[in-house]
Amino acid sequence: MKTIQEELRGINTRNQVIKKLQNFAEDKGFLKVESDAFEEYSRYLEQNPRQNPKKLVKVQDLRGNLFFLKPDITTNLIKQVIPRIKSNEVVELYYVEKVYQYDSGGSIDASRQFGIELLGKSGIETDGELINYIKELLMSFDVRYKIELGSQAWVNLIIEQLNLDKQNKIALKKAIIAKNIAKIQTLISDKKYVGYVELIKATIRFQNNINLYRSVIENYGLNTKLNEVLKQLEILKEIVNDECIEIDLSLINEFDYYNGPIFKGYINDYKDSILRGGRYDFLTKDFGRLTPALGFSLDVDVLIMEVEQ
C-alpha cells in the first residue's frame, strides 16, 4: 500500500501533467469545453451505430429512463456544434475529462482523456499542424515516441476496386489491421487483383516507402487515385518532418467515420497506443451537415504513469 507521501507525490504529478496539457492547448488558442455526463440510451445508439453497447456503462434515473455514463467526448461535442456551425466558421476546442466503459473483466474503467477537436478547418496543412502539435506536446513531456500515419481514404479506395461481399470486406479490413498477409492472400484470391495484394503486402512489409508503393501502382496498372493519396501523404510528411513519424498504410480504422489521414501514437515501452486521431469529416454527416473535422484523444492516465517512472 502506498504511503501518504507517495500518494501526495502521485497527485502532484497528475496535477502538473493535466496543467501542462491545459496550458499547451490554451497557448494554442483552443477553448476548454465539457461534454455532457450522460447520454440518452436509444438516441446515443442511433447516432453511434458503431459503438458496442455492451462495453458502455448504463445508469437509470428514478423515472426508469436509461442513460450511458459519458462513453465518449468527441461525438458529444460535435452533436452540440455541428447543427449550429456556419460554413466557413471555425471552432477549436479541447477537453480533459474522464470517459467510462467496462473493462474485459466487467469492472467500470474510468479513463481520463485529453483531446483537441478542430471543426470547420480542412486541408492537409491543418492535418500537418495538428500532428506537429502532438509532436510538440510529446516532446515537452520528454518521452520516447513514435507516431504512425495512415490514410483511411487509401484503404477505402483499394477495397472499392475488389469485388468483395460485405462479409469479406469486413474480414479484409480486420486482416489488414492485423497485418495478416497470409489471411489477406486468402481473402483476395482472384488473380486479377494480384496487384492490389502486392500493394497491401508492400505497405505492411516495407513501411514508410512511398516510392515503392508508387512503383507497385505503376507496374500493375492500379487505380491512379491511389497516387493522389500518396501525394497528400508526402506533403504531410514534409510538414511534420520527423523520423519518429512513420507512414503505415495498413493502419486503418474498422469503422467508416474517418475519411482522410489517421494516426496513432506510442510512447516509451507502454504496451498500447497512447493517442489516436484523424480526419473524420464523414462522421459529422451523421450529426447534420458534412463539416471538416479533425481531432485526437490522448490517454492522460498513461502519460501520468510514464512521466512518474
Next chain:
Amino acid sequence: MKQEITIALPKGRLSKQVLALLQEAGYENKIDPKSRLLIQKDEENNLTYMFVKPSDVITYVTEGICDIGFVGSDSLIEAEPDLYQLMDLGIGKCKMVIAGLDDTALNKNESVRVASKYPKIARAYFKEQNMKASVVKLNGSVELGPLVGLSDVIVDIYETGSTLRANNLRLIRELFDISTMLISNKSSYRMKRNEIEEIISNLGSRVDENVEN
C-alpha cells in the same frame, strides 16, 4: 544500438519446431529448451526467450511483457486479440473440424449440441450456417462430448485423426486450416520495428518453404 526483443515461446512440441526454424534462420541456439529456466538469453542477438504455457502466449504479448510470440492461429481466431499477426510459419499445421459419431447429428431440426475448446469459433460457424446450436466449453478431452451424451458433435483441431479414430468418432466437416503465426505487440512493432522486421526477414525464406508444402 539494437533494442532487446523478448520472445514468448510456447512450451512443448511447438517450441522445438520454432527453435529449429530460428536456428535455420541463423539464430544459433544459445538456449536449452529442456532446461527448467523459463527465461533464457541469447546475448549475441540481444534476444530473450520466455517459455510460457501455449495458451498464455497471447497474454504475454498483448500485455507487452513479450514483444513477439509464436502461437497457433486457432487461438488467435478464438481470442481475437489486438495484436499483429505478422507471419505464417507453416509449422504446426492442422485443421479445425466438426467431428462426431456420425453426420446425422447435423441434420437435426432442433438445436445441435456442440462441445468445444473454441466456443466462439463454434458459435460463429453455426450462426453462419443458419443452424441453431448450443455450445458447451470444455478445456480438454473434447472427444468425450459425443461419447457420454454431453454433445452431438465437437468442434476441435484435427491433425492425424488418430484420437478421433481411437474413440470411434469421425471427421464430419473441415472448417479451416490452422498454422503457427508469429505475433507482435502493436507498440513493440512500432517502437522496435527494425529489430522485429529483421527477425521476420531472417525467418522469411525458410518459412516460405514450409508454407508452400
